[in-house]
Amino acid sequence: MIVKPSQFGVNADELSVRSLIYFIIELENLLRYIGKHLLSTGETIAVAESVTSGFLQFSFSQMKDASKFYKGGMTAYTLEEKVNLLNVNGDEALKHDCVSAGIAETMALNVARLYNSDWSIAVTGYATPTESSNGKLYSYFAITYRGEVILSEKLDLHSRTKSVNAQLYYSEFILGCFKIELDKQKEEKAS
Known part of the structure; x- marks a missing residue:
């Protein structure tokens, strides 16, 4: 049996709006939690993005009192900028089309150094299927704490995910992972 949203008195557009509203509410809760945690610990964060093209930076800027813990970030979209600004190895970048775990880790470590932050997040990947990605959508991300990945x-x-949805999903997922890492650090300090 195929169920259509209209069978429940809701059309597809209304369903999309409702989903977006729930997404925004959950994202606001996540951002509030992260902001409060960083404020309470006095720790700072910086971000290096490629595939999310500023969504993570935007998210941190929306947190209450962000200027007290969010040092800044950059969007390094091209190979040249990843190499020049974030000291990514040029040969590795060429070999992997700038998309690998090693590149995400290097981006994260170096953005933390550039901004002198306790924490950092970096992400690189694909928001649209390309020949280089073999028609797939994926990203690599890394989170560092005090100079360690x-x-x-x-x-x-899924390869049919719209690019803006992919960017939003990557961002929300990474922020959720960051929350988990903050919780782990909190538990370690408490024990």
Whole structure:
């Protein structure tokens, strides 16, 4: 049996609006939590983005009192800028089309150094299927804490995901992972 939104008195556009509203509410809760945590610990963060093209930076700027913990970020979209600004290895960047775990980790470590931050997040990947990605959508992201990579992961999406949805999903997922890492650090300090 195929269920259509209209069978429940809701058309597809209304369903999309409702989904967006729930997404925004959950994102606001996540951002509030992260902001409060960073304020309470006095720790700072910086961000280096490629595939999310500023969504993470925007998210941190929306947090209450962001200027007290959010040092800044950059969007390094091209190979040249990743190499010049974030000291990514040029040969590795060429070999992997700037998309690998090693590149995400290097971006994260170097943006933390550039901004002198306790924490950093970096992400690189594909928001649209390309020949280089073999028609797939995925990203690599890394989170560092005080000069050490504490999380480095690959995130796969369905190849038909719209690019803006892919960017939003990557951003929300990474922020959720960051919250988990903040909680782990809090538990370690408490014990």
